[in-house]
Amino acid sequence: SAVISQKPSRDICQRGTSLTIQCQVDSQVTMMFWYRQQPGQSLTLIATANQGSEATYESGFVIDKFPISRPNLTFSTLTVSNMSPEDSSIYLCSVGEGAAYGYTFGSGTRLTVV
Amino acid sequence: EDKVVQSPLSLVVHEGDTVTLNCSYEVTNFRSLLWYKQEKKAPTFLFMLTSSGIEKKSGRLSSILDKKELFSILNITATQTGDSAVYLCAVVMNYGGATNKLIFGTGTLLAVQP
Numbered sequence: 001s002a003v004i005s006q007k008p009s010r011d012i013c014q015r016g017t018s019l020t021i022q023c024q025v026d027s028q029v030t031m032m033f034w035y036r037q038q039p040g041q042s043l044t045l046i047a048t049a050n051q052g053s054e055a056t057y058e059s060g061f062v063i064d065k066f067p068i069s070r071p072n073l074t075f076s077t078l079t080v081s082n083m084s085p086e087d088s089s090i091y092l093c094s095v096g097e098g099a100a101y102g103y104t105f106g107s108g109t110r111l112t113v114v
Numbered sequence: 115e116d117k118v119v120q121s122p123l124s125l126v127v128h129e130g131d132t133v134t135l136n137c138s139y140e141v142t143n144f145r146s147l148l149w150y151k152q153e154k155k156a157p158t159f160l161f162m163l164t165s166s167g168i169e170k171k172s173g174r175l176s177s178i179l180d181k182k183e184l185f186s187i188l189n190i191t192a193t194q195t196g197d198s199a200v201y202l203c204a205v206v207m208n209y210g211g212a213t214n215k216l217i218f219g220t221g222t223l224l225a226v227q228p
Contacts, residue, residue: 001159031213042202043157043218056213090155096214102148102162103204103216108155 002027002095006106013083013113020079021109023093028073033103034066037090046091049076083113116141118205120219128227131193135222137203138185145206145214147179147186152200152221160188160201193226200224 003026013019023032034046046066047055055068069077080087093106118139127133137147146164150157161170163179163186170177174193179186190197203219 033215042220043204043216045215045217048213048215092156094216102150102159103206104159105156110155 001097002029002104004093004095004104004106006093006109008109009107010110011112013111015084015113017083018079018081019083019111020077021091021093022077023075023106025074025095029095030073031096032070032076033094033096034068034076034078035092035094035105037092039088043092046078080111083111085113087111088113116205116207116217118203118217118219120201120203120222122222123220124223124225126225126227127193129194131226132189132191133193133224135188135190135201135203135224136185137187137219139203139205139217139219140184141205141207141217143208144181145208148204148206148216149177149186149188150202150204152202153198157202190224193224195226195228198224198226 005024007022032049035043036046037043045058046061047057049055049068049070051070051073065081067079091109094103096103121136146162148162149160161177166179166181174191177188200221200223202221204216206214208214
């Protein structure tokens with residue numbers, strides 16, 4: 001299966017600042033997905049990132065708050081902007097790999113906003 | 115509204131017990147159902163199910179899908195303390211063209227006591 005390197009692994013940030021999370025995949029993939037998992041909750045899809053086009057955001061998520069870049073077929077970034085304590089979550093990137101491996105996830109970023 | 119519901123929310127068993135985790139869904143344009151194990155941050159893939167009645171098996175874990183009744187079960191036999199984790203069910207749905215997305219259930223927290 002694909003190997004996804006995600007960083008940072010964790011960070012503690014001041015409110016009002018921004019954090020950029022990076023995901024690097026060891027193979028070319030068409031779509032990458034970004035998820036948020038708030039404490040005690042399940043995963044919620046933030047957006048789908050296609051190379052060469054604007055990301056598609058799910059209801060409740062906006063580009064100004066979560067800008068995404070997808071400069072090539074192996075890399076994507078998610079920025080959490082103007083952070084508040086409510087943004088404290090685990091953020092995960094993911095790629096689809098078909099029936100053998102399902103959707104593979106990066107190692108996750110645990111963000112704490114103080 | 116598309117939704118995936120898992121039960122029970124949490125479960126405590128003793129080593130050697132057999133457990134059954136449940137996942138029911140109501141989604142449009144169903145494509146497949148996935149099971150994941152989440153121990154720390156990143157979910158790890160267990161099974162992808164697309165056809166009814168065909169059991170997928172990996173060691174002590176097995177899963178089956180019923181597309182008529184819209185549910186799946188994940189069985190774990192002879193549980194071990196290393197099985198302690200959150201088990202996530204996710205449904206892949208198509209929402210236009212070649213674009214699929216995952217909707218996750220709430221998860222079942224399994225604790226296996228020695």
